[in-house]
Amino acid sequence: MASKNLLLLAGDGIGPEAMAEVKKLIAAMNAKLGSGFATDEGLVGGCAYDAHGAAISDADMEKAMAADAVLFGAVGGPKWDKVPYEVRPEAGLLRLRKDMELFANLRPAICYPALAASSSLKQEVVEGLDILIVRELTGGVYFGEPKQIIDLGNGQKRGIDTQVYDTFEIERISGVAFELARTRKNHVTSMEKRNVMKSGVLWNEVVTQTHKAKYADVKLDHMLADAGGMQLVRWPKQFDVIVTDNLFGDMLSDIAAMLTGSIGMLPSASLGAPDVKTKKRKALYEPVHGSAPDIAGQGIANPIAMIASFAMCLRYSFGMVAEADKLEGAIAAVLDQGLRTKDIMSEGMSEVGTVEMGDAIITKF
């Protein structure tokens, strides 16, 4: 049997509470289904900084590199707002993405039927929404050099970041988007700002070429990223798969998530390239929501995004498609049953805490 080594990096804020529910789930799967997961744990973010002055230690990085998949909670909080830039909590996440070469970030924006009414958008605009944002995750302005603040004297400083994309990076991320589109509605929309950015010109060119060479069966549209943001708000159902760069993907995926009214519910997967020999991809799974320090430790956090991230892990890292479907079904079932954590509570529903929500999903699973 192939190994199933999971590294759990719960992080800060509500990360540990949410992760605790996934741990229970893993234990249940091992006990009842003999799923054979082995888990290890490490520190990332503010808690890692407190423990050893870095947002992730080299030892934990090594564990992440060796694991079959990493489950990641959330990082950051006001406690670490003043720590030096290089060791801020987010640096741990960024190092994981970069060192593991997790170039493909998959962010489904799904509107759970039970929650359609809780969106700030009209119900008919979001009901049944199911789009997938494929965000490039190891390039662009996040990592380009120079990235620095220069002291110019006379009280003047200069802040510089560099947006860089190479052909191969655009090729591989658009390949992922086209492949995934084939399993969905077969429609990709590529977004950039080619009218202002040279990287956008190249992005547009390479996506077009990749499409022509290998994926001509998929419908491809191009949209300027600002217009794309508008269209997401106006009529999101026009999209199936959106492929875009690191920074636009950050903005657009958060907006798409918020449209659904289900931000506490949305998972993500960050994948590397398949290994030439083993075909295995390095992978990290993470809820879209942040560390929510304001509600941490109160037992009220919504664990669904973290659990749904584990469902993506089952699907993409271990090919356990039936189990992933079943787990996603269990989430939908407890929602249909009327269970709600505080963030998604509405009239007539039953408010439950983190642990009860986790238990209910495990029971349905």
Added chain:
Amino acid sequence: MASKNLLLLAGDGIGPEAMAEVKKLIAAMNAKLGSGFATDEGLVGGCAYDAHGAAISDADMEKAMAADAVLFGAVGGPKWDKVPYEVRPEAGLLRLRKDMELFANLRPAICYPALAASSSLKQEVVEGLDILIVRELTGGVYFGEPKQIIDLGNGQKRGIDTQVYDTFEIERISGVAFELARTRKNHVTSMEKRNVMKSGVLWNEVVTQTHKAKYADVKLDHMLADAGGMQLVRWPKQFDVIVTDNLFGDMLSDIAAMLTGSIGMLPSASLGAPDVKTKKRKALYEPVHGSAPDIAGQGIANPIAMIASFAMCLRYSFGMVAEADKLEGAIAAVLDQGLRTKDIMSEGMSEVGTVEMGDAIITKF
């Protein structure tokens, strides 16, 4: 009497149709109120490229530099999709912004009561919305160097753009935001990605210092730009003035505009620094919508954003506050009366064309 020289750059697509309504309005103001506007015209965008191979000619640039204010329509269309990057239609607009040093882009996102129901957001989320996005317009990734595509050989290219901000640029744009906040709800939210970008770190630092030194009476919040985008969708009324950089401002202002359901209605002003001697600011006024080539020439375009841009011109360039108020009142009045162009048409209203809408507003004025 101070001079009132206007340069009209109608541009492409629906630009000329919308501008024609403003021309009628100016003629009426001159005839009935003796407003004393002198107008000249020039070419920008695709039509300028067709006429002389550049997105704006040096002669027209000179006119723009000399004018008291520039009224700008819209640029671009499929006809010019393949022209070289340097002379693409947008290059004309970008040159105007850069050469005139129009660093402050003011984009009000107002939800006209008569149109609240036409937003894709729930009526209670957008009704009464009145926020102002103050976007930095002459810096950042739009203009930073290097900006180029390098051929790396082996079929590989590299696209590079550079995000650069200096202290003084952040200082002056945040000054504009704080000043404007004082005339409104006295609340500024600054948005950047300081957790990923060094320019964001500097942005945050300089806005904080400027606030402390000169505007401590204004309420200041900081938000990460991705979270800001989410909050705009979730509950936009939490904002008063948002100050942000060129690229985030492009995305966020388009999203804010779309929230209102009134995208065909929204104006913008781009202002330079006050001249040391004359105190006059260079200025360009422009609708937020684009050139909409699909409906150009049909007489159905909504001229309201262009007319509302002229109202901003009256207010900011000529201190004609009473006239600006009156013109904005006339726009609201024709909407209350039930007149609608096609883009904002809804049941029970009267659909009118561009010319009728313009005439109705001029009559009410």
